[in-house]
Amino acid sequence: MIPAVLYAVPAFLLLIVVEAVSYRFAPDDDERGYELRDTATSLTxxxxxxxIGFPWKLLTVGLYAGLWALAPVQLSPASVWTWVLLFVADDLAYYWFHRTHHEVRLFWASHVVHHSSRFYNLSTALRQSWTPMTSLPFWLPLALLGIPPWMIFLQQSVSLLYQFFLHTERVRVLPRPVEWVFNTPSHHRVHHGVNAEYLDRNYGGILIVWDRLFGTFEPERAPARYGLTTNIGTYHPLRVATHEYAAIWADVRAAASWRHRLGHLFRRPGWRPPPAPAVAVRAAQGAR
Structure with a gap:
């Protein structure tokens, strides 16, 4: 089974070239454009x-098929309502997958790869994780709803194709009804921004209505600064793929208790344990 998104790779590469050339002939001081090493890392x-994802996808097919066989009702792909349910359920699953991968550090270690570029262009869309197994739990309910596994994978590919086009500064703001319902380049620039007001916002895949519903929506007001709150300063693919796992391991090894170890794994990125009481007292005394 060849992932459907692979068929779009030639188009992706062509559009990346077109966008890069557009910066040569129509530069914009407010847009960062492309940098060769950064783009090479994204493509790698x-x-x-x-x-890495191909064998994992095969295992996932088997799991989805098993759950689908256990579903109380097996929905027919011939029904338009099955496709409507699939679209809504997939996009909701993506929202919670995406939000969890920002708000739980162990999951963030996988997703941080996608945010590690300080540029924002179509090649950034291809900067993906090498640990795809963290996505598994979020789509299992779709199989239990009775949606055939091949439909789930197809809709996941459709969502990825749509999101490719969000990664651009060349498109500014779309008509208001579109901006209200759908995820757009404007909304997704906010998501990639490290501006304080943009952190952990706009998780939607195709629809932005989930962010409006769950209180994570933020409109684009100021130009976004891209990258991480602390950038990693490397273009080496292996380090890009693993740097946060290494940081987690170092924090877990240095933790004073199992509670703190679990905190480093499952609390938000950037979480630190409170200082020990004696340390806190000395700090308070020193501040007087």
Whole structure:
């Protein structure tokens, strides 16, 4: 089974070239454009994610098929309502997958790859994780709803194709009804921004209504600064793929208790344990 998104790779590469050339002939001081090493890293991460993800996808097919066989009702792909349910359920699953991968550090260690570029262009869309197994739990309910596994994978590919086009500064703001309902380049620039007001906002895949519903929506008001709150300063693909796992391991090893170890794994990125009481007292005394 070849992932459907692979068929779009030639178009992705062509559009990346077109966008890069557009910066040559129509530069914009407010847009960062492309940088060769950054783009090469993004393409390498994308290629690696497909190679690593292929055998994992085969295992996932088997799991989805098993759950689908256990579903109380097996929905027919001939019904338009099955496709409507699939679209809504997939996009909701993506929202919670995406939000969890920002708000739980162990999951963030996988997703941080996608945010590690300080540029924002179509090649950034291809900068994907090499640990795809963290996505598994979020789509299992769709199989239990009775949606055939091949439909789930197809809709996941449709969502990824749509999101490719969100990663651009060349498209500013779309008509208001579109901006209200759908995820757009404007909304997704906010998501990639490290501006304080943009952190952990706009998780939607195709629809932005989930963010409006769950209180995570933020409109684009100021130009976004891209990258991480603390950038990693490397273009080496292996380090890009693993740097947060290494940081977690170091924090877990240095933790004073199991409670703190679990905190480093499952609390928000950037979480630190409170200082020990004696340390806190000395700090308070020193501040007087």
């Amino acid at each position: 991460m994308g290629a690696g994610s497909q190679v």
